[in-house]
Structure formats: structure tokens, C-alpha cells
Amino acid sequence: MKTQLRKGTLEMCVLAVLAHQDSYVYEIVGRLAERMEISEGTIYPLMRRLQADEWVTTYLTESSSGPARKYYTLTASGRAALLAMRGEWDSFVAEINAVLGEGGADKENTHEA
Template sequence: MNIQMKKGVLELIVLLETEKRDMYGYELVSSVSKVIDVNEGTIYPLLKRLTNEHYFDTYLSESSEGPPRKYYHLTETGKRYAKELLKDWLAFSKQVDLFIKECEKG
């Protein structure tokens, strides 16, 4: 997939994933990678920015497999932002789909 397309939808996917439940960074990388191919170097800066913008709160939780994990919890502001992004994405993708169908008709 084109890198610019990935960047355009990555934030929305991360927000929607964490709306389901709190997640830690590597868990998010694994989950998001099922939808689009990403790596830790892409996700962690995004998580930092979204946290700085108050869309996430973070907390540490003990892990049986090593050091404590930093979990990301979507704030109310983050939930509103996710809904806004989803609404924008649905409108945008609908317009692009209509355009493609018109182009295919010739």
C-alpha cells in the first residue's frame, strides 16, 4: 500500500482500536499490522503525539513477561476526535469510490 495512504488512515485505525479497550504499544503494532503493514517506528511517534494532544491518557501496568507496560487509554476528547475522523473518512472514501466507479464507466 502507498505510504501516503497509510499515513492518512493510520491515526483513525489506532484510535478505533483503543476505543475497544486500553492497549500497550507493541499490542497496538500487532493489531494495526493486521489491517495495514506498520512497524514500531511508525506507531510510537503517533502515540506520543496523540498523548500530547490529550487524546490518550497513559498508565503503567505490571507484566508477567518483563517490565511494566505502558497502556494507552482513549480519553473523552479522543473518543470525540475518533468519531469526527471516522465521519470524515466515511465521507471521503464514499466520494473516492463514486469517482472511481465513474472513471471505470469510461
């Protein structure tokens, strides 16, 4: 069920990581794993989508500790998409909290939405 909540947010999270700095899947997974459970199998197909949408481009870099790394960089439209997603995310959260706040009168005002 926690899985379902994530739908649609992982793209945004990955874009946010890339906004910070270029990265490759193995590292992205490691970063995200600090804060949430995440699996490689989720990210690879996702990266293909990001590429298809032209939100990222890639380049290869040699690694001294394993196979070459495939770095991903945000494009201009990737950055724009991230901003748009943040906006959607914020209004979505507000929307849900409004519904919860409305129905949740039985829990006398936990915290505000």
C-alpha cells in the same frame, strides 16, 4: 505507494483499537499487524501526537513477562475525535469512489459507490 494510502488513517485505527480496550504499543502493533503491515517506528511518534492532542492518557502496569507496560486510554475528546474521523473517512471514501465511478465508465459498472 501503499504507504501513502495509509497516511492519516493510522491515527484513526489506533484510536479504534483503544476504543475497544486499553492497550500498549507492543500489543497495538500486534493487533494491527494481523490486518495490515505496520511498524513500531510508526506508532511511537503517533502516540506522542495523540497524547499532545489529549486524545489519550497513559498509565504504567507491571508485566510478568518483561518490562512495565505503558497503557494508553482514550479520553472523552479522544472518543469524539474518533467519531469525527470515522465521519471524515466515510465521506472521503464516498468522494473518491464518486470520482472513480465517474471516470471509470470504461469498466462498465464494477460495483457501486
